[in-house]
Amino acid sequence: MPIFQRELSFRIARRACATCLMAVGLTSKLSAAEVEFNDSFLKMEGAPVDLKYFEKGSAAPPGTYSVDLYLNNVLIKRQEITFSADASGQAKPVLSLGLFKELGLNVGKAQQDGLIAADAKDELPFDVSTQIAGAAVDFDVTNLALQVSIPQAYVQRYSRGYVDPSVWDEGITAFYSDYQANFNRNTNQGTKSDYHNLNLRNGFNIAGWRFRNESALTGGTGTKSEFKSNRTYLERDVRRLKGKFSLGELYTPGEIFDSVRFRGAQIASDLGMLPDNEVGYAPVIRGIAETNATVEVRQNGYVIYSASVPPGAFEFTDIYPSGSNGDLQIKIIEADGRVREYQQSYAYQPVMTRRGNLRYSVTAGEYRSTDQPSPSFTQGTAVYGVTDNLTGYGGALLAQDYRAVNLGAGVNSSIGGISFDVTSSESKTLNGRTNKGH
Incomplete structure (x- = not known):
């Protein structure tokens, strides 16, 4: 190799070593002090830039x-x-x-x-x-x-099926009639026997009020035709209470006490005003995701719910399980491919509802029956979701010479859905005797 080439190689190597030493010194300096930017390398026009x-x-x-x-x-x-x-x-x-x-x-x-x-x-x-x-x-x-x-x-969520009350529509002013007709004729050795029936459901809507009538016309051979009205009532929505007010011939709710026909007034919750997931009952699914994960909820091997969640705690309150029981399998699929699974029991009784939901009714009127006395009475019932797995319910019935109180609970447990309630009543007979029972 010529002499000048050896000298050039030596100088390059020496400069490279010097550069390495400078880098080592710079690293040591940066580790001991904060980074500083030299604004002399910036081409600035106008006011200087503060780089701190x-x-x-x-x-x-x-x-x-x-x-x-x-x-x-x-x-x-x-x-x-x-x-x-x-x-x-x-x-x-x-x-x-x-x-x-x-x-x-x-x-x-x-x-x-x-x-x-x-x-x-x-x-x-x-x-x-x-x-x-x-x-x-x-x-x-x-x-x-x-x-x-x-x-x-901790993210605010709207339930699936939720519709803001501001867009609810009370309907147009209209009259309608729904009918069902039936006619039978039986012939036996020259003898004819006829029977006819006409069921009517009529109504009209005006200014937010709904008038409804259910009646029937029946008759036949050897029988005089008879027209009877089963129910005639007027009702209106009460949005603030998520219920409706009714006046006329109605039936009391049958969740807690036996349903009876009466003439009077009633205000009760309307399930049609609730989002789909609040009508029935289902447990709340909770867990923790370590990354941006996908969560699957399965029942009997079928995926009934799937959602993407950010890192941290998650909570699902809007799942729709099938049937009244069937354990749920929850699978958390992390972003890095890790999978975690666990199981949550699910079983309930029909009276149960989700946490925070309230179903209520208040009734006052006169008992209606064709062959029994018609005393006046007042009745109130309530069903409330106390926790995710506990529903409390109860009611009171007051009438002339009679009163009854009911209190119960429904539980979603690992051994199944359980509900129990106690009704205590007291009545007086015509001769003044008092009867009590549970």
């Missing part, structure tokens, strides 16, 4: 920015957000509790679990990452997007 916030790890300097707000990777809204420097010098978004409510934070659930103070003000700043385990807020400066991650258990 980037040195602290901030994505943007303090100020107000119009950003897209995402909750669990779902775009919710666009809004101007103020970024201010905290005690450590990092610029962080200033988010209020009211804003988290708008994004979908279930504040009531968080307060119930003791994560948020009951007297917390909506307008005050709120750090969701320190208040709720698993929650986080990240700012993507490239896309001007603020990513908010909140465990599914």
